[in-house]
Amino acid sequence: MTVEDVIAYCLAKPGAEETYPFGDHVLVAKVGGKAFAFIGQDDPPSVGLKCGATEEEAAELRARHPSAVSVMAYLGRYGWNSVALTAGAASAAVPPAELAELLDASYDAVVAKLPKSRRP
Template sequence: MTLDDVIAYCLAKPGAEETYPWGEGELVAKVGGKAFAFIGIGSPSVGLKCGVDAEAALPWRERYPDAIEVSAYIGRYGWNRVDLGADVADDDVVEMIDLSYDAVVAKLPKAKRP
């Protein structure tokens, strides 16, 4: 998937909003005020919640060892960084985005869920 495809897919999710908390270099897609995707604009990549902790997110890193790594600072909470310039199947990127979005929505109070 291209960077533009990832941005469009994330922002098409119900209740998704586009934010730039650290300037124009990184777009953060949020739902209910909580991040579900950290999208690197300068270096095409996306950080996604892929499990409850780093161990649960490990299968994705094992499947794509040259393209997916533990996210800096938040990797221990199950976040992986996906290099969009690498050879990761589009279906797998979509699945990871869906998993991340669903995990964040599930933790939202019912009043904030889309």
């Protein structure tokens, strides 16, 4: 998936909003005022996602894709990973279908923690 595909996919989610709290280079997709994707548009592009309730759960994805997935700065201990949207070798990238599942799971995890009054 390209960075444009990721942005379109995230913003098509119910209640999703586009914010730029860190400047023009990082789009933060939010639902109910809470972030579910940090989309870095610098080169190389990446997306930060909630990949588990703990750092240990998020480590499973890093083990499957060691060259494309890393611990997200500042939020890694809370189960967030950074997923590269481009890779040196095509086989090193996270497959588009799996990336879509990760985006869905991050969105769903954030929505589940929202008070019912703020859920879409």
